[in-house]
Amino acid sequence: MEKDALLQCHEKIRPYIHRTPVMTSRLLNELSGAELFFKCENLQRMGAFKMRGAMHAILNLSPDQQQRGVVTHSSGNFAQAIALAAASLGLPAYIVMPSNAPTVKKSAVEAYGGKITECTPTIQAREATASQIQQETGATFLHPFDDHDVILGQGTAALELLEDFPDLDYLLAPVGGGGLISGTALAAHFFGKNCQTIGAEPFAVDDAYRSLQSGKIETNTTTETIADGLKTNLGEKTFPLIQQYVQKIIRVEESEIVTAMRLIWERMKIVVEPSGAVPFAAILRAHPFFEKKKVGLILSGGNVDLTRLPF
Amino acid sequence: MEKDALLQCHEKIRPYIHRTPVMTSRLLNELSGAELFFKCENLQRMGAFKMRGAMHAILNLSPDQQQRGVVTHSSGNFAQAIALAAASLGLPAYIVMPSNAPTVKKSAVEAYGGKITECTPTIQAREATASQIQQETGATFLHPFDDHDVILGQGTAALELLEDFPDLDYLLAPVGGGGLISGTALAAHFFGKNCQTIGAEPFAVDDAYRSLQSGKIETNTTTETIADGLKTNLGEKTFPLIQQYVQKIIRVEESEIVTAMRLIWERMKIVVEPSGAVPFAAILRAHPFFEKKKVGLILSGGNVDLTRLPF
Numbered sequence: 231m232e233k234d235a236l237l238q239c240h241e242k243i244r245p246y247i248h249r250t251p252v253m254t255s256r257l258l259n260e261l262s263g264a265e266l267f268f269k270c271e272n273l274q275r276m277g278a279f280k281m282r283g284a285m286h287a288i289l290n291l292s293p294d295q296q297q298r299g300v301v302t303h304s305s306g307n308f309a310q311a312i313a314l315a316a317a318s319l320g321l322p323a324y325i326v327m328p329s330n331a332p333t334v335k336k337s338a339v340e341a342y343g344g345k346i347t348e349c350t351p352t353i354q355a356r357e358a359t360a361s362q363i364q365q366e367t368g369a370t371f372l373h374p375f376d377d378h379d380v381i382l383g384q385g386t387a388a389l390e391l392l393e394d395f396p397d398l399d400y401l402l403a404p405v406g407g408g409g410l411i412s413g414t415a416l417a418a419h420f421f422g423k424n425c426q427t428i429g430a431e432p433f434a435v436d437d438a439y440r441s442l443q444s445g446k447i448e449t450n451t452t453t454e455t456i457a458d459g460l461k462t463n464l465g466e467k468t469f470p471l472i473q474q475y476v477q478k479i480i481r482v483e484e485s486e487i488v489t490a491m492r493l494i495w496e497r498m499k500i501v502v503e504p505s506g507a508v509p510f511a512a513i514l515r516a517h518p519f520f521e522k523k524k525v526g527l528i529l530s531g532g533n534v535d536l537t538r539l540p541f
Numbered sequence: 542m543e544k545d546a547l548l549q550c551h552e553k554i555r556p557y558i559h560r561t562p563v564m565t566s567r568l569l570n571e572l573s574g575a576e577l578f579f580k581c582e583n584l585q586r587m588g589a590f591k592m593r594g595a596m597h598a599i600l601n602l603s604p605d606q607q608q609r610g611v612v613t614h615s616s617g618n619f620a621q622a623i624a625l626a627a628a629s630l631g632l633p634a635y636i637v638m639p640s641n642a643p644t645v646k647k648s649a650v651e652a653y654g655g656k657i658t659e660c661t662p663t664i665q666a667r668e669a670t671a672s673q674i675q676q677e678t679g680a681t682f683l684h685p686f687d688d689h690d691v692i693l694g695q696g697t698a699a700l701e702l703l704e705d706f707p708d709l710d711y712l713l714a715p716v717g718g719g720g721l722i723s724g725t726a727l728a729a730h731f732f733g734k735n736c737q738t739i740g741a742e743p744f745a746v747d748d749a750y751r752s753l754q755s756g757k758i759e760t761n762t763t764t765e766t767i768a769d770g771l772k773t774n775l776g777e778k779t780f781p782l783i784q785q786y787v788q789k790i791i792r793v794e795e796s797e798i799v800t801a802m803r804l805i806w807e808r809m810k811i812v813v814e815p816s817g818a819v820p821f822a823a824i825l826r827a828h829p830f831f832e833k834k835k836v837g838l839i840l841s842g843g844n845v846d847l848t849r850l851p852f
Contacts, residue, residue, distance in 0.1 A: 251562065492847060499583045499584055499588060499811060499813075500812060501810040501812060541847050
């Protein structure tokens with residue numbers, strides 16, 4: 231059923247997303263000892279894979295629900311994705327953002343037509359504000375990752391990658407709330423040929439690694455990582471999928487993320503955000519494990535502030 | 542004849558170069574009012590179109606000449622291109638570089654297998670050193686742009702672009718020594734459907750603009766531009782081609798180059814060097830001229846020092 235659901239999801243969202251290119255690099259292959267296939271979701275609409283899940287979640291609402299619009303709280307890529315996905319269908323999108331969110335993030339959401347409501351920067355205030363908008367407008371709340379439709383949508387990046395390169399040995403994706411990694415793992419399970427999925431996350435926010443060890447959802451005590459998309463804890467829907475379908479999590483140091491990011495920029499000439507470079511950092515760190523293997527990586531996004539680069 | 546020569550050149554170099562992708566951006570189309578087609582030579586081997594001309598020049602040497610190797614003097618992309626092109630055929634490449642050339646440039650040439658000879662940083666010393674290497678080794682000297690084979694090679698980027706999108710109204714390329722723009726203009730003339738070629742250069746080094754006005758090769762009194770690939774004067778072979786086939790030159794301010802470069806990085810998520818952003822800067826500056834036109838741009842290269850960005 232999940233296999234058919236993934237295919238149906240892909241059919242539905244296809245007109246609204248880019249089929250992103252898969253890039254290779256002789257030099258990065260030599261550096262890593264593996265054969266790497268980079269799925270360039272940094273070249274996706276609005277600059278990240280989140281567009282896929284947002285589009286799918288909105289398309290699966292009833293016509294009546296769609297007309298009343300959607301609401302979410304996010305200061306990151308999901309806010310932009312919901313704004314652009316809703317705008318693509320001519321629907322209203324209400325985005326709750328903390329008052330201290332960077333101006334560039336707010337401007338991006340507004341540029342896509344999202345209606346921003348600011349709130350105090352606490353999770354309670356965000357949820358309360360979103361809830362109030364739901365009641366006032368009848369808009370449907372969409373969760374950035376702990377949602378079956380969103381998970382399937384994120385999985386279509388790996389689905390496309392496996393359509394292009396069916397015999398990958400491994401698929402790697404970064405782990406934040408777990409939407410991308412669980413969708414990727416579903417795609418690898420149903421469409422790969424014995425393709426195993428591996429998550430990558432910073433040591434600084436290694437909640438997924440610890441959650442797999444303890445068997446329950448662990449939280450992060452600090453969020454001091456350059457990979458700002460990966461600070462979130464796992465969700466009730468994503469964690470069981472990760473337990474079932476993800477082989478392991480590789481953790482990386484902050485300096486390894488910066489090195490990986492810089493290599494991608496310098497050698498592949500593409501802009502990738504720190505979170506998107508984490509899987510490549512994991513491959514470099516654990517390179518004997520990937521020796522001579524065919525490895526797909528989801529380059530999750532390319533939304534960075536060019537005035538605040540780590541190099 | 543030039544038409545056949547371009548096609549034969551493309552056939553020859555094809556196994557050694559990437560057929561680079563053509564990217565489009567809805568947002569940059571909206572910003573400019575034109576329909577833009579970016580030929581991504583920043584994704585070419587060694588990161589710039591120079592690979593095409595270098596490959597063609599070396600392939601056109603006799604087997605005997607090839608065995609003795611090639612020599613050039615350059616501190617930029619052409620040095621890397623000659624090193625990689627020669628290495629692709631297992632031939633020696635001797636690169637004369639000024640002793641004050643940045644370490645990153647020397648390392649890149651060495652990484653491609655080029656044999657570096659350092660000299661004092663004057664044009665006289667560079668030519669004398671190259672001449673001495675010619676005499677000692679029998680290597681053939683290759684000029685970075687004022688060479689018919691090099692010009693044809695550079696023209697194959699536009700040839701591919703016109704194969705993909707035959708009905709472009711304009712083709713834009715940056716103007717340094719004129720190898721790229723004259724090759725581009727030949728391709729537009731022979732393979733476009735009434736496609737006109739326009740050059741783009743910084744006001745700070747507007748020798749090509751002034752040369753077209755005066756009818757003779759003008760020089761630059763300063764070289765204070767961020768577009769470090771465009772400081773060179775035109776050559777005896779490139780200037781007549783530019784006079785015959787290039788419709789006009791658009792000049793841009795330094796701040797316009799930085800803005801254009803940043804827009805390409807932020808919106809297209811690709812790394813382009815300042816020189817490569819100059820044509821897009823020209824379109825933004827002269828946007829009423831390009832209104833609703835189909836415009837091809839050669840994104841000439843992506844070799845930048847990430848620790849020294851202008852934003």
